[in-house]
Amino acid sequence: MSQSMSQSMSQSMSQSMSQLVGSTTLETNSDPNAYAVQIRGLNYYFGQGDLRKQVLFDIDLDLLKGQIVIMTGPSGSGKTTLLTLIGALRTVREGSLKVLGQEIVGLSRAELVNVRRNIGFIFQAHNLFDSLTAAQNVEMAVELLDEWGDKRQKAIEMLSQLGLADRVDYKPSALSGGQKQRVAIARALVNQPALILADEPTAALDKKSGREVVTLMQQLAKQEGRTILMVTHDNRILDVADRIITLVDGRLETDDNLENFVNTHDPKSLDRRMFMM
Amino acid sequence: MKTPLAWLNLVHEKTRLLVAIAGVAFAVILVFMNLGFLGSLAKAASMIYSQLNAEVYLVSPQTLEISTTKAFPIERLYQAAGIAGVERVMPLYTGYLQWRNPETRTNRSIFVYGINPNDPVFVSPEIQSPENQAALRRPDTALIDRLSRPEFGPQTTGTVTEVDRRQLTIGGQYTLGGGFAADGTLIMSDQNFRRFFDPFPLRLISLGLVKLQPGADVEQVAAELRRTLPEDVLVLTRPQIIQRERDYWIGTTSTGFIFGMGVIVSCIVGVVIVYQILYTDISDHMKQYATLKAMGYRSQFLFWTVVQEAVILAVLGYIPGFAISLGLYELTLRATNGGLPIGMELGRAVHVLLLTIGMCSLSALVSVRKVIVADPAEVF
Numbered sequence: 059m060s061q062s063m064s065q066s067m068s069q070s071m072s073q074s075m076s077q078l079v080g081s082t083t084l085e086t087n088s089d090p091n092a093y094a095v096q097i098r099g100l101n102y103y104f105g106q107g108d109l110r111k112q113v114l115f116d117i118d119l120d121l122l123k124g125q126i127v128i129m130t131g132p133s134g135s136g137k138t139t140l141l142t143l144i145g146a147l148r149t150v151r152e153g154s155l156k157v158l159g160q161e162i163v164g165l166s167r168a169e170l171v172n173v174r175r176n177i178g179f180i181f182q183a184h185n186l187f188d189s190l191t192a193a194q195n196v197e198m199a200v201e202l203l204d205e206w207g208d209k210r211q212k213a214i215e216m217l218s219q220l221g222l223a224d225r226v227d228y229k230p231s232a233l234s235g236g237q238k239q240r241v242a243i244a245r246a247l248v249n250q251p252a253l254i255l256a257d258e259p260t261a262a263l264d265k266k267s268g269r270e271v272v273t274l275m276q277q278l279a280k281q282e283g284r285t286i287l288m289v290t291h292d293n294r295i296l297d298v299a300d301r302i303i304t305l306v307d308g309r310l311e312t313d314d315n316l317e318n319f320v321n322t323h324d325p326k327s328l329d330r331r332m333f334m335m
Numbered sequence: 336m337k338t339p340l341a342w343l344n345l346v347h348e349k350t351r352l353l354v355a356i357a358g359v360a361f362a363v364i365l366v367f368m369n370l371g372f373l374g375s376l377a378k379a380a381s382m383i384y385s386q387l388n389a390e391v392y393l394v395s396p397q398t399l400e401i402s403t404t405k406a407f408p409i410e411r412l413y414q415a416a417g418i419a420g421v422e423r424v425m426p427l428y429t430g431y432l433q434w435r436n437p438e439t440r441t442n443r444s445i446f447v448y449g450i451n452p453n454d455p456v457f458v459s460p461e462i463q464s465p466e467n468q469a470a471l472r473r474p475d476t477a478l479i480d481r482l483s484r485p486e487f488g489p490q491t492t493g494t495v496t497e498v499d500r501r502q503l504t505i506g507g508q509y510t511l512g513g514g515f516a517a518d519g520t521l522i523m524s525d526q527n528f529r530r531f532f533d534p535f536p537l538r539l540i541s542l543g544l545v546k547l548q549p550g551a552d553v554e555q556v557a558a559e560l561r562r563t564l565p566e567d568v569l570v571l572t573r574p575q576i577i578q579r580e581r582d583y584w585i586g587t588t589s590t591g592f593i594f595g596m597g598v599i600v601s602c603i604v605g606v607v608i609v610y611q612i613l614y615t616d617i618s619d620h621m622k623q624y625a626t627l628k629a630m631g632y633r634s635q636f637l638f639w640t641v642v643q644e645a646v647i648l649a650v651l652g653y654i655p656g657f658a659i660s661l662g663l664y665e666l667t668l669r670a671t672n673g674g675l676p677i678g679m680e681l682g683r684a685v686h687v688l689l690l691t692i693g694m695c696s697l698s699a700l701v702s703v704r705k706v707i708v709a710d711p712a713e714v715f
Binding site (some may be wrong): 142145147148168171172174175179181183185186187188189190194197198199201202206245 | 626631
C-alpha cells in the first residue's frame, strides 16, 4: 500500500526533476564502458512501515571515467547516502545503479563485497588501526588481493608517492592529522581502484594539509585515469573538480563544470547557504 | 605473511593485555586446583592398595570404601586359601577410634588397621622391622603414622595416651598417609584391635587380602574365587577395587560434584573476563573493523580475527596459570604433610589447555556478534 503510494509520489516528482536535470547534463556518451557510474531512476528510503522516509528522489547521474566530481549540498540532503549506495555499502532496491559496468541493484551482500574491492574509500576520519604502522595499515588493503610477496613494497611505494617515505614504520599516534589522512588515502589507492569515493576527506584537516591532500588525490587521479567522487562542504577545494553536482533534499539540483558553478553561485549567496547547512 | 592483526591489536594495549592474562590465569588456577583435588581424591583412594601386599581382595558387597566396611565371616578367607595359585590369605580389621592428644587432651578420630603381626600385610619394610614387630606384639601398643596431622600430638615411641577410655602406648612409627577418609592412622595387632573395639569378634573381618604365588594369573585366580565363594563376598582384583573406591568418592559422595561444580564456575569466571576484554577491544575498534568491511573484507575475516585474539589470550593466560598451579600443588602437598597426593599430570595439563582455549573461544563467539553486524555504511 505504502509502496504504491510512494511510487506514484516519486513518479510525479521525477517528472519535475527530469526537466531540471536534463537541461543541465553536461556530456552524453553512448558507450556504456566510458562510465564509471551510471544511475537511473534511483530512489532510496530509510526506515520501514509508517516511519519510512524517502531520502533520495529519482536520481539520474553518469560519472565519466577519469572525472573528478565534487558533490555538495546542505546537510541532510542525502549526499553521504548516495555515496554509500554507489560504494555498494547499502542494498539498493529501486532504480538502476551500475558501478564500473556492473549492475548492483539486487546483488546479495556477498556479491556487494566483491564490488567494493574495486572501490577506494576515503573517510572523514582516517580510521587507521592504532596498533599497526602506516605501512601495515596500507598492507591490510593489499592483502585483500591475496598478494603477500610484494605487499610491503607496494605499500611503501604508495606512501612515498604521498610524501610519507620516511614515516612508513610510524604508528598513527606518531603522525600528524594530515599525515594520517594521507596514510588513509594510500590505503584507498594502493590497489589502484578505478573508482574512489571520498567523504569530507579534508574536514578534519587545516587549510594547508587539506589542500595538500586534495592536490595529491588530483595528481594520482589524473596520472592513472581514476574517477573520483568527493562529498565536501569545503569550498576551498572546489577548484580540483571537473564537475560539481549539488544535491538538495534528496534531488539533484545543479550539475555544472567549475566555471559555471562559480559564476552562477555568487560567493555571498554561497556563504549564506553554507551557514544554513 | 599476513599482517598479524589479532596479535598486534592485543599487544598494543599493554595494560589491558596484562589484565586479560591475569584474568585467564586466575580461571586456569581455579580449574587446576579443583581438578587437582579431584585427582588427589582418586589417587588417595588407590594409595592404600599399593601399600597392601595382596593382588586379590575380598570385601562385603555392602562395603562402600576402606573406612566404611561391613564385616564378613573369616571362613571366606579360609576357603580362598584352598584355591590353586593362592600363596597366603591375611585378614585386615579396620575402624575408627577416639584418640586423645596427650598434650592438649582434645579428642580426634583416628583410623585403625588391625593385622595379625605374623602376616606381611603392608609392603613397607619399616613395619616389618624387629622393633616394630616387637611393639606390635605388646598389649595396648600401636604404631602411629608419621603423616598423621599434628593435632594428634607427639609421635615419639613410649608416649602414653588414652584411646576410647583405654591406655595406649606408641610403640613405633611408619609412613602411610590417610587420604581423604582419615586425618591419621594407627596399626595394631588383631589382639589389641579386639581389646579396643570390644566386643568385636575376630571371626568377622573387614577386608580379606589374598596374596598369590609368584607367576599366578590374577584374573584366572579371581575368576576361580568368584566361582567358589558364595555371593556374600565380592572378589576384586587390585585395579577393580581401586576403581570401586574412585567411583564411590567421585560418584556417590558429593565430593566429585563439588569439585566438578568448582571447575564449571571457574570456567564461567574465565568466560566473563575474556568476554569483557574482547568486547571492549571490539568496541574500541568498531570504526576500523567497519572500514575493513567497506574495503572488501568479509565478516568471516573479522570473526577469525576475534577468535584468534581469544586463542592468544587463552595460551598467554594458561602459561602463568600453569606455573602458579604447580606452586600451589606443592604448597598443598606440604600443608597436608603429603597426605593429599596432589600433583600435576600430563593429561590434566593438556585437558585444561584445551578447556582454556574452548572457554576463550566461547567468549569470542559471544562478543563477536557486534562486529559481524557492523554496518560499513555507518562509518561515513
